[in-house]
Amino acid sequence: MSATLSLQELTDQLKQLEEQASAEIAAAASPAALEALRVALLGKKGRLSGVLGAMGRLPAAERPLVGQRANVLKELVQTQLGERLAGMKGLALAEKLERERLDVTAPSSYIPVGHRHPLITTTEEIVDIFCGLGYRVEEGPEIETDHYNFTALNIPPHHPARDMQDTFYLSEHQLLRTHTSPVQIRHLEKTPPPVRIVAPGRVYRRDAVDATHSPVFHQVEVLAIDEGLDFSHLRGTVTTFLQAFFGDLPVRFRASYFPFTEPSAEVDVRWRGRWLEVMGCGMVDPAVLEGLGLDPERWSGFAAGLGVERFAMVRHGIDDIRRLYTSDLRFLEQF
Ligand code: DAH
DSSP states (O other): OOOOOOHHHHHHHHHHHHHHHHHHHHHOOSHHHHHHHHHHHHSTTSHHHHHHGGGGGSOGGGHHHHHHHHHHHHHHHHHHHHHHHHHHHHHHHHHHHHHTOOOTTSOOOOOOOOOOOHHHHHHHHHHHHHHHTTOEEOOOOSEEEHHHHTGGGTOOTTOTHHHHTOOOBSSSSEEEOSSSTHHHHHHHHHSOSSEEEEEEEEEEOOOOOBTTBOSEEEEEEEEEEEETOOHHHHHHHHHHHHHHHHOSOOEEEEEEEETTEEEEEEEEEEETTEEEEEEEEEEEOHHHHHHTTOOTTTEEEEEEEEEHHHHHHHHHTOOOGGGGTSOOHHHHTTO
16 A cells, blocks of 8 residues: 555645646637537546545545545636637637628629610600690601602792701602601501590701700601691690690790691790790691692691600700710709
């Protein structure tokens, strides 16, 4: 039997083991290292067992004291191991969260939504109002013959009205249409009256560009042919349309001249303290109906034509027609 061991020596060893264990647990770098430490400290062949193995050399009365002390140590080590492990896991989680951080308040990638151009929405609004009055939409070609653009509209060759609408000729008889009025002729050729149509579209004139002129612009043509139509129908239709578009504003008709209507008028609306000319109109000239083989004694009707740019500019307070063509988003996004 080896030399007796004093209680003091054994408690000192336990105290030392406690200090070492604390330091080693604190220094452990990973959960695996902690597990290895647990085995090395508290396992069957661990260091605590090693110390306690010497307990047999104590007087029997002192053994329970050491056993108690060892249990306290064991619990302390277990607690420290547990806390250290929880600390490691918490840190790992925090790191993971930081790495995978998602800022839900960050602006998403922005895909701008497009919308229709003010000239399109204005055209649609005009056309919609006429559709509500029973009109159908018709279209015609932008490359026209001088027959449809002029002659059939009672503007024979050498008529001075041709100069009012100086145009782009593609060949002797082909040109870019100067107005949407040729759609009246094309439609009546294939459709016997009664007819009620609106014809929106692009038109061309040899105009210099300025704040109110563009060589390419847009019109909407209106045509109604039936039995018994007279000037009061024209006036009522045009007034109803203008009030639907502009609101309940004063409307005035001024006598004017167009080769394809008789009588002819220009229409003004009272807008912001002044009279604004917004469209031309008139009763379809009997000569136009005769040219189509329609009996002017039986059929009569009215026609009107308006510039879409003018309507859009008045509606939105746009000062320069060129803004409508420059595709500047700072301008277009306002509509
Ligand atoms: N076509 C004419 C122009 O471009 C506008 C116009 C006036 C059309 C009178 C019509 C009308 O249908 O009756 O200036």
